[in-house]
Amino acid sequence: MGKSFEQYQKQKLISSYFSVMLSIALVLFLLGILGLLVINTKKMADHFKEQITISVFLKDEAKESEVDQLQKTLLQAEHTKAAIYVSKEEAAKQHSEEIGEDFQDFLGYNPLKNSIDVQLKAAFVTPEQIEEIAQNLSAKTYVEEVSYDKPLVGLLSENVKRISFWILVASGVFTFIAFLLINSSIRLSIYSKRFIIKTMQMVGATKGFIRRPFIWTNVKLGMLGALIATAVLAVVLYYLDKNFPELELFEDIEILAVLFGAIFITGILISLVCTFFATQRFLNLRTDELYY
Structure with a gap:
């Protein structure tokens, strides 16, 4: 028991x-x-943050050495994940594929600019930091325009x-x-x-x-x-x-x-x-x- x-x-x-x-x-x-x-x-x-692209459009008179130096500087910067050079010819080809026809046949010339597409690291994708980077790039004499989707950055x-x-x-x-x-x-x-x-x-x-x-x-x-x-x-x-x-x-x-x-x-x-x-x-x- x-x-x-x-x-x-x-x-x-x-x-x-x-x-x-x-x-x-x-x-x-x-x-x-x-x-x-x-x-x-x-x-x-x-x-999603790293999909945000800053497009740096270059002036037609920009020297090849200046463009190469800018791309190298961007690649070495701590905020950059990728910096890809896109020629005006490549941009025109991509745009034609998207719309399904060659827009240059209508215009008779290529209005697009050579550019560098910059993708930032996620930690730097804030409205304040992107704006500061864009202003620094815009200050260069051979840069025509710096463009990115501001509303999307703010919303994200x-x-x-x-x-x-x-x-x-x-x-x-x-x-x-x-x-x-x-x-x-x-x-x-x-x-x-x-x-x-x-x-x-x-x-x-x-x-x-x-x-x-x-x-x-x-x-x-x-x-x-x-x-x-x-x-x-x-x-x-x-x-x-x-x-x-x-x-x-x-x-x-x-x-x-x-x-x-x-x-x-x-x-x-x-x-x-x-x-x-x-x-x-x-x-x-x-x-x-x-x-x-």
């Missing part, structure tokens, strides 16, 4: 530990998915700020919810051992001595939960990368490593903090309050 009860207690304990570990793993997995969303939202925003910057703000808010809310869910699981686990805690306290054990095994046990569960969450997240990433290679999910390995490390550390920290306060609560209760 005693052996059977002992086995029952052991199974109940294992079940309790398993439920805590599973809860931690599930919550951390959801946080990891949110982290991936944040990373890829930034990547997508950067992709505004939308990126708005989306980033709401993603930040969502991240904060989900992190808080994750803390509450993990805290509830750990508190329920410790609640079942409240009489053991009080018995140890009554025979003279210090609060630190009583807390230590609970903290260490739940930290280990947090670590296991975090490992499970990262493993499942890695499988999901692999599946998505295989089926949607255009997402380039494994392009930034360092960022993914930081994300996985953050999940692991979050699992440990939340388990530690929640266990500390849960055990402290039962340590501070009177004996008659344990029944409520």
